[in-house]
Amino acid sequence: MADTGAPLIEVKNLGVRLNTSRGPAQAVRGVSFALRRGETLGLVGESGCGKSVTALALIGLLPDSAVISGSIRLEGAELVGLPDAAYCKLRGNRISMIFQEPMTALNPMHTIGHQVAEPLRRHTGVSATEARQEAIALLDRVGLPDAAKRVDAYPHQFSGGQRQRITIAMALACQPDVLIADEPTTALDVTIQGQILDLIADLVAERGMSMILISHDLGVIAENVERMMVMYGGTVVESGTTDAVFTRMGHPYTQGLFRARPRLGARKGTRLTTIAGTVPELADLPAGCTFADRCAIVEGRCRAALPAVVDVGAAHGVRCIRTDVSMAVGGVGA
């Protein structure tokens, strides 16, 4: 499945401007990446960093008022500016998405069989009976017990983990090329999280999909993707192979995120190292480095312009002009 040729999906200099109640906000700036078939990419960051907006831009679900710049190419075909009707043919067919909340992602009024069969009916033109058979097979593949019996049940009759399995079955129905998993396990228990991530990993390997995994959990990212991008304030502040980033964290924000996590063994009374300040509002981002206001090693020139990406080694890029300092002091990669 390792197709070393052209990338399956290629995003270049993606920018998204959203209209918010506080005026236009540049939610995503200059995001570029390329994924070949079978590759996995993780997006880490906090809420409002633009990771979900990036995902929604890929799948064409941004509000009409959003202004998208740059380019998103799926096997060479440009997706930015694609009319809605054409996007509908792709969505759920070649690009599909697993959402965070399995309860809200499922329609409570329809049976799960109907919902899993819907993309098949819409995109492949199979008959209702065939779609139902296929839906049962899919539900069975994602590990739903008694799939054939429970295909006519409604979402509320399932547990959170089972519901997430159902949304995975929906996302996979048409054998998509690109799978976007937006915090697929955030709403689930740790033990179930492991099972769901195992399932997604198996399916990605089995079907040769490219996967973009969005998560705020560094542990989930470390264990599940080959490459990762850390986003902050709409820009990618650090990117590289997961191993490289975890070994040598270059950006003060990545280091801060890593240090801020509570970890087992930290006894009561241990103070967590927080990142000072709050996430800036997208409507009024600082002019220079978006992290400048919260950074411990900020200096005057950080605020002058958005720093360029500094290559710090094997395809490991850090958007910081002070990597000499951050990477010297920041031995947090452990």
Place this chain on the structure above:
Amino acid sequence: MTVLAQSQPAPATPLLEVKDLAQRYTLPRESLFKPAAQVHALNGVTARVIPGKSLGVVGESGSGKSTFARLVMALERPTSGTVCLLGRDLNRMPPDELRHARRDFQMVFQDPYGSLDPRQTVARIVAEPLTALGRIDRGSLRERVATVLRQVGLRDADMDKFPHEFSGGQRQRIAIARALITQPKLIVADEPVSALDVSVQAQVLNLMQDLQDEFGLSYILISHDLAVVDLLCDEIAVMYLGRIVEQGRPAELFAHSAHPYTRALLDAVPRARAGGVRRRRGAQAIGSQASAAAGCPYAPRCPLADQHCREAAPGLRSVGDAHLAACHYAEAVMALPPVVAEAG
């Protein structure tokens, strides 16, 4: 059964004392001729919280931890058992007295989207526990709201906004501000930080520690995140299918887990470090709350289970200093090498 009481010289009235709490929910009738099935959400839980100390409750969804929280908050009446706050049984109090007693125990809910009224301003939402207690003039109310909003890392200017203008993380801060405003003695927090971002989570956890130090608050922290509970709590209860299966101090509990379920939970935590390869977890059958089968409820998922486990349910027993576990083979489990802790 309480652990903290033993390590403290004759504590005054415990802040909270829960005895043999059981809660059953009746499922919709499926057949006219059979009695309706019941879910045993809680099966005899006993716990105690000393003022200023915190109890962490961990377990998967369906383990009864949220039911436990709702009963402690007197949001539901238990099928049996008692919940006493400062020596007074919450379920025997007249409604008006209970309403006033609620000043002392507040709750932070799990879902920051469902727990805030979308049609009220933040100021009204946060002030509501105070206004429910009695009249208070508008000026000092707004001042109080501004103070708690700042304490949880929000701006004064956020007061007149509506919940939809905030991110999930900020909404949870609003919910925490609402719980803080009556200066309660006990805060029951049901997954308070699971919806928050990592850096915000750290701020909120530090804030919760600060508040505890400052006001001598107690928390009952319900979480699936073992690291969070480890950080904030003096005692941890691990729940499985409505029972406490292991209870003890965090250091002891994690270093020498005496119940296979605690080990499974520890093992499932993804490790944030380089070279993280996918560790396969064996598929685990999901236990049913409805079946009241004999034997250990964890036996179907337990790698160590044998015939004895399937026949006789283990009771909670002492396996060490201030350490209880409900497993026939607790000593053997404790002798296993500890689950690899996270580096760093």
